Amino acid sequence: MVETAERKRSIEVEVLAVLLVALVILRDRISGVIGGERLQTWTTVFVSVLVQAVPFLVFGVLLSAVIAVFVPRSFWAKALPRHPALAVPAASVAGVVLPGCECGAVPIAGSLIRRGVTPAAALAFLLAAPAINPIVLTATAVAFPDDPEMVLARGLASLAVAMVMGWLWLRLGRTEWIKLPHRPDLDGASKGRAFWSACRHDVVHAGGFLVVGAAAAATINVIVPEAWLQTLAAQPVLSVLALAVLAVLLSICSEADAFVAASLSQFSLTSRLVFLVVGPMVDLKLISMQAGVFGRRFTARFAPATFVLAIVAATGAGLVLL
Template structure:
């Protein structure tokens, strides 16, 4: 079906080009879509290759053995350790479930789940490329995302209940001696198809927003910082973009100040509709209905405060 669709697009390319060129709105939408997708695709490919290598050569048991015994220290190490494990949020949920256990292990696993897709090198480099004139955006995203992950880990230590996790640990069968290439290719293929589909949706959403939403609405949002922050936070939850590509979508919304776009980048990898569904499937509904809303509030507040400190709410 994919090959047939590509063949159909190739055959109809001259006609489609004429249609797009004849309408300024379609031309603008096509330019925004292509720019977002082409810029983000190399980082997406790099991310899924690294995540496939991690799935092949790094075991969850080994990661758990590296945690300090003190709960607060375990949460902090898990938050910082997320920077060393590139991958999108889709991959961090099952890894966190394998790491999860009562007490410090559970809090550290949830901290890792939030930090890994937000502060890893692939995401930060992609953010730097998407915002070439604003290096402070990279630092603000890293700090706000790390603080969000650590804060949620600490909150789980204080208020979390192990009985909220109602789903049992999924069973994983490892082939003795390897089939490592099969493991790598399956993990990379799964992550790429999942992330690329959300990238297409995100690029299409950015193009649609640029064309459909009138300019006066963005001007109104830009003039009302609180409304802009709340709107972008909700938009991050609804769009459910991959963390390796969301920076390019945020960068395309040049009509808004940097602060609301920072909130978009911090909230998205922490909580969205696809993550809520995955968490409900891996941890259980009782966990998802508590952890998701709390993460949304914490991420929005921390991103706003960090944005005011690093960006000043400016463009």
């Protein structure tokens, strides 16, 4: 059973890799062959998002796998302050040192709890690591070369959400809401095999959602009438809520979401900042993973609270810094 799943996942990775490479190499021919101005525009936007995002995605997946496999699970229990209230900001800032994508952060957070780290600190790391790590912030700088303040705003807003949610858990959370994770493909395997298994897992998940996100961004730019987008973008409250909901629905990997956000140029920087802060913390794939790993009762409380707080923090950072 395990070998069959492993073989299937390997095939999925190979198909995805071939598709991405083919799109990059043949992007000019594809644009020329496809007839129709709108279809060519869709192809151009779709391929452009992938071309810019794939290097960051690959590097992020490799780094996340290294952290998941080679960093001892007992490291955090020894490195973090013993006082829970102090461990929360320490674990949040640690996302800069030991980053990971959303898919990798969920099992890592569970492993931290299993090794004795207070749940509040582990959950703060869960939210911060995919949002404030150097790969994501560098990708944001590349995607917004004319707006360097977007990097600072994203980092500060995401860090604030992670810490506040950790402290809220200390105050209101209950241990019985959490179920600890189990990754049979990593547990008990050799480090080399576990490393490649983690890479394949994250590439399939993150790469697949990147393709969906790029396609959705291209579709929005082509299908939705420009007048509608301008009307929506002109309404500050509606534009913020629209991109927050869009971030949840698209479920794009944090290493690539900045390029999708940059393509939504009709919207204000604040609205797009909300998209970037909400996405790595609350989206459909994360809600599903958290429900399976930590339990439905946990997710039913944690995800909505994070969603609201992320909108508030990102909007506030946008009004002040952008």
